[in-house]
Amino acid sequence: MNIRPSDIEQLKAWKRVIIPDDRDLYKIDYYLAHGGYKTLKKALEMKPEEVIDEVKRSNLRGRGGACFPTGLKWSFMPKNSDKPKYLCVNGDESEPGTFKDRQIFEYNPHLLIEGTIIACYAMGITAAYIYIRGEYGKWIKMLQKAIDDAYANGLIGKKILGTEFSTQVYIHRGAGAYICGEESSLMNSIEGGRGYPRVKPPFPAQIGLWGCPTTINNVETISNIPVIISYGWEWYSKIGSSKHPGPILVGVSGHVNNPGVFEMPTGEPLLEIIYKWAGGVPGDKGIKAVIPGGSSTMILRGDQLEGIRMDADSLKVAGSSVGTAGIIVMDEDTDLIQVITRITQFYYRESCGQCTPCREGTDWMFKILKRFQRYEAKREDIDLLLDVANNIEGNTICALGDAAAWPVQSMIRNFRDEFEQRVQASRLQEITH
Amino acid sequence: MLNEDNLKRVDELRKRYPTSQALMLPVLWMVQEQEGYISEDSMKYVAALLHIPFGHILGVVSFYTMLQKNQIGKHHIEVCTNVSCMLRGSEKILEHIEQRLGITVGETSPDMKWTLSEAECMGSCGTAPMLAIGDEYYENLTLEKIDKLIDNLK
Numbered sequence: 001m002n003i004r005p006s007d008i009e010q011l012k013a014w015k016r017v018i019i020p021d022d023r024d025l026y027k028i029d030y031y032l033a034h035g036g037y038k039t040l041k042k043a044l045e046m047k048p049e050e051v052i053d054e055v056k057r058s059n060l061r062g063r064g065g066a067c068f069p070t071g072l073k074w075s076f077m078p079k080n081s082d083k084p085k086y087l088c089v090n091g092d093e094s095e096p097g098t099f100k101d102r103q104i105f106e107y108n109p110h111l112l113i114e115g116t117i118i119a120c121y122a123m124g125i126t127a128a129y130i131y132i133r134g135e136y137g138k139w140i141k142m143l144q145k146a147i148d149d150a151y152a153n154g155l156i157g158k159k160i161l162g163t164e165f166s167t168q169v170y171i172h173r174g175a176g177a178y179i180c181g182e183e184s185s186l187m188n189s190i191e192g193g194r195g196y197p198r199v200k201p202p203f204p205a206q207i208g209l210w211g212c213p214t215t216i217n218n219v220e221t222i223s224n225i226p227v228i229i230s231y232g233w234e235w236y237s238k239i240g241s242s243k244h245p246g247p248i249l250v251g252v253s254g255h256v257n258n259p260g261v262f263e264m265p266t267g268e269p270l271l272e273i274i275y276k277w278a279g280g281v282p283g284d285k286g287i288k289a290v291i292p293g294g295s296s297t298m299i300l301r302g303d304q305l306e307g308i309r310m311d312a313d314s315l316k317v318a319g320s321s322v323g324t325a326g327i328i329v330m331d332e333d334t335d336l337i338q339v340i341t342r343i344t345q346f347y348y349r350e351s352c353g354q355c356t357p358c359r360e361g362t363d364w365m366f367k368i369l370k371r372f373q374r375y376e377a378k379r380e381d382i383d384l385l386l387d388v389a390n391n392i393e394g395n396t397i398c399a400l401g402d403a404a405a406w407p408v409q410s411m412i413r414n415f416r417d418e419f420e421q422r423v424q425a426s427r428l429q430e431i432t433h
Numbered sequence: 434m435l436n437e438d439n440l441k442r443v444d445e446l447r448k449r450y451p452t453s454q455a456l457m458l459p460v461l462w463m464v465q466e467q468e469g470y471i472s473e474d475s476m477k478y479v480a481a482l483l484h485i486p487f488g489h490i491l492g493v494v495s496f497y498t499m500l501q502k503n504q505i506g507k508h509h510i511e512v513c514t515n516v517s518c519m520l521r522g523s524e525k526i527l528e529h530i531e532q533r534l535g536i537t538v539g540e541t542s543p544d545m546k547w548t549l550s551e552a553e554c555m556g557s558c559g560t561a562p563m564l565a566i567g568d569e570y571y572e573n574l575t576l577e578k579i580d581k582l583i584d585n586l587k
Contacts, residue, residue, distance in 0.1 A: 176499030193454075
């Protein structure tokens with residue numbers, strides 16, 4: 001039986017492991033005194049394939065949005081390679097509505113570093129690059145301090161903890177491009193190019209950074225590794241939903257009384273997250289719509305939230321996805337035309353321009369949506385908008401084309417009445433002026 | 434063009450990457466921190482330093498929004514207007530700043546003191562609305578907080 005802490009007693013008993021209450025963990029002496037880097041020692045005493053096996057059996061799935069099984073991804077890395085192998089830790093965190101990795105950099109940076117070194121050991125990697133978005137200058141400094149401290153204590157570098165294993169950990173600072181959170185674009189950015197996504201296959205495990213085998217994992221994913229190795233896969237796989245287990249950092253923003261990042265087991269009911277964890281909607285207003293996992297995920301109607309849980313399977317059934325677990329709540333007074341116009345403007349601005357459907361399509365969708373916003377929309381604009389979105393989806397190199405199409409498609413599917421009302425209002429305005 | 438300290442940092446950075454082209458972003462950041470922006474002359478300098486064609490550098494600089502090709506104001510105010518901030522009133526925040534500074538989004542004040550930009554989500558959704566000035570985040574903004582902030586920077 002899996003633990004479901006939505007039961008109040010269990011909720012109280014839920015001990016946070018990724019971002020504990022303890023606010024001194026960023027200090028290396030304190031972290032070491034409280035069991036820090038003991039898991040690294042434990043991992044280094046295991047065989048690399050045993051570490052991978054442990055991660056595989058834990059059922060950990062990537063926390064960056066795609067929910068890909070982490071252990072499986074690791075097992076794609078060639079065991080014998082005459083080329084160096086690399087790890088990229090993705091801390092680009094630029095999906096609107098997402099602000100979780102930042103908490104790890106600030107409150108538990110050594111957990112991330114420990115996980116990074118363990119991942120390197122498991123895959124035989126000698127250099128890891130932690131890619132962090134350029135805007136996080138302050139958090140880059142915090143993490144760099146933690147890395148320097150770890151180097152000074154012999155935890156990174158040559159012959160770690162007296163073993164034969166050596167690896168380096170570096171931070172690479174981005175410079176303000178949403179697309180660089182896409183893994184192949186991230187690699188091009190590290191290599192010193194424009195952040196253009198690459199065609200897959202070949203996958204990074206074969207041809208990645210500088211043509212070498214590479215694994216890319218999200219910051220939160222890597223931070224789960226020491227937890228798995230420390231407590232064991234059996235313990236870990238019982239937390240939350242069995243097919244998508246473990247602790248998850250859920251961000252709640254928008255119209256809630258208590259916005260923030262909450263660590264909880266996967267599979268918590270969406271409504272309980274909004275009402276219990278995030279304190280409900282200001283003014284006790286009703287919920288019109290919810291974006292469950294960052295702005296790229298399909299929008300849900302407020303009246304269809306009952307029974308939806310915060311895990312990959314439940315949200316898939318509900319017609320959306322868990323994404324980066326960044327929930328955006330919109331109350332009954334929200335102008336959804338304004339919301340979707342702003343979201344589309346974001347994708348229009350951030351499209352890297354490599355694929356025509358995305359580059360031209362996002363511009364076109366934004367133009368049509370501005371007509372709705374200005375009360376100049378015609379009835380056929382609704383289907384035109386949908387047609388453009390449908391022609392972006394699946395027709396681009398990377399998934400961010402889909403990410404631009406899904407919000408528009410789901411908004412029309414779930415809130416067609418809002419678009420139709422705007423068309424009516426547009427006609428009325430035309431007549432009266 | 435890069436000062437001695439920065440040139441030392443470049444030498445250190447070379448050990449981190451197998452190619453010199455990978456030093457592109459770190460070195461461009463260094464130039465921007467030292468000079469305030471990345472001029473065409475700076476790009477030519479970086480081209481020579483890293484043995485990369487000038488055109489490639491121009492392509493990179495123009496791709497990343499945080500890299501400034503022109504001189505900007507002393508205080509670069511970036512206001513997030515993406516969804517989570519929008520739902521919590523970023524529009525009013527932006528309007529208020531425009532009024533206080535007498536410039537609109539995208540403009541730099543004639544005395545080169547302020548540049549005002551609209552920014553995409555900066556990962557501060559739980560403390561929205563927000564703005565950033567350089568590396569510093571100002572969160573849970575109110576109009577009073579903005580007045581205080583601007584007065585302090587004046």
